[in-house]
Amino acid sequence: xxxxxxxxxxxxxxxxxxxxxxxxxxxxQGEATVNQLAEPFNxxxxxxSKHIKVLENAGLIKQGQKAQYRPCTIDVKPLKEISNWxxxxxxxxxxxxxxxxxxxxxxxxxxxxxx
Amino acid sequence: xxxxxxxxxxxxxxxxxxxxxxxxxxxxQGEATVNQLAEPFNxxxxxxSKHIKVLENAGLIKQGQKAQYRPCTIDVKPLKEISNWxxxxxxxxxxxxxxxxxxxxxxxxxxxxxx
Numbered sequence: 001x002x003x004x005x006x007x008x009x010x011x012x013x014x015x016x017x018x019x020x021x022x023x024x025x026x027x028x029q030g031e032a033t034v035n036q037l038a039e040p041f042n043x044x045x046x047x048x049s050k051h052i053k054v055l056e057n058a059g060l061i062k063q064g065q066k067a068q069y070r071p072c073t074i075d076v077k078p079l080k081e082i083s084n085w086x087x088x089x090x091x092x093x094x095x096x097x098x099x100x101x102x103x104x105x106x107x108x109x110x111x112x113x114x115x
Numbered sequence: 116x117x118x119x120x121x122x123x124x125x126x127x128x129x130x131x132x133x134x135x136x137x138x139x140x141x142x143x144q145g146e147a148t149v150n151q152l153a154e155p156f157n158x159x160x161x162x163x164s165k166h167i168k169v170l171e172n173a174g175l176i177k178q179g180q181k182a183q184y185r186p187c188t189i190d191v192k193p194l195k196e197i198s199n200w201x202x203x204x205x206x207x208x209x210x211x212x213x214x215x216x217x218x219x220x221x222x223x224x225x226x227x228x229x230x
Contacts, residue, residue: 005133015127018120021200028204076208083201085136086194089143093195 007059008085011078014058019043020051027061027074037072122174123200126193129173134158135166142176142189152187 014020023037038048052072055061059078064071129135138152153163167187170176174193179185 005136008136009131009133012127012130016124016131018124021120021123025203028207074204074207076204076211079201079204080208083198083205086198086201088140089189089191089194090198092143092189093191096191 004081007078007081010058011060011082014054014060014078015082017051017054020055023048023051023055023072024060024074024079027072028076031064031071031073033069033071119196122193122196125173126175126197129169129175129193130197132166132169135170138163138166138170138187139175139189139194142187143191146179146186146188148184148186 019041022041026032026037026040034045034048034052037052038045041048052061052063056063059075061072062075064073134156137156141147141152141155149160149164149167152167153160156163167176167178171178174190176187177190178187
């Protein structure tokens with residue numbers, strides 16, 4: 001059983017590749033076979049299979065067991081974990097946007113006073 | 116200027132290390148010097164400096180320019196980008212929780228009917 005830190009590291013590592021992120025975006029629309037995934041990316045089957053293996057190891061996709069036809073499906077649980085992890089920083093970016101809003105309001109007020 | 120995909124890749128890569136995530140968590144509480152960061156992690160200054168460099172390259176921290184005392188501060192903009200990126204998958208995990216809720220309700224109903 002992985003601990004939460006290891007799971008996060010594995011998920012972040014899987015998401016460092018734009019191709020793997022694009023595969024996830026495709027699978028969010030529905031399951032697809034390796035062939036179907038390889039096509040739009042103009043990649044060889046071995047290349048796309050490597051990416052799929054990384055995503056599978058990170059728990060981000062599951063591959064069916066039907067012979068010949070092994071569709072990949074997305075598993076969003078690790079993405080939810082990442083979303084939860086970023087939440088601890090939300091108060092910081094929200095407060096900095098508040099400060100920008102405040103600054104813009106001050107500028108607008110000055111402008112109105114000068115009119 | 117990096118494009119959005121490159122920025123995401125760089126941010127995810129910086130976040131693959133539990134130590135770098137812990138540094139960010141520390142900096143979320145306020146600025147700290149490299150020495151102050153090195154202490155709780157029981158790491159050498161060169162080792163912690165390497166991590167800081169990776170975080171800085173990913174735009175996740177900024178280092179002050181005052182000689183002797185160069186405090187690091189967190190910059191959460193890339194974390195906000197990640198949070199936004201995960202949002203495209205929220206409907207999937209929310210609908211799977213809905214299905215689990217529905218299943219639990221059905222079980223409870225059955226139980227009530229059997230009483």
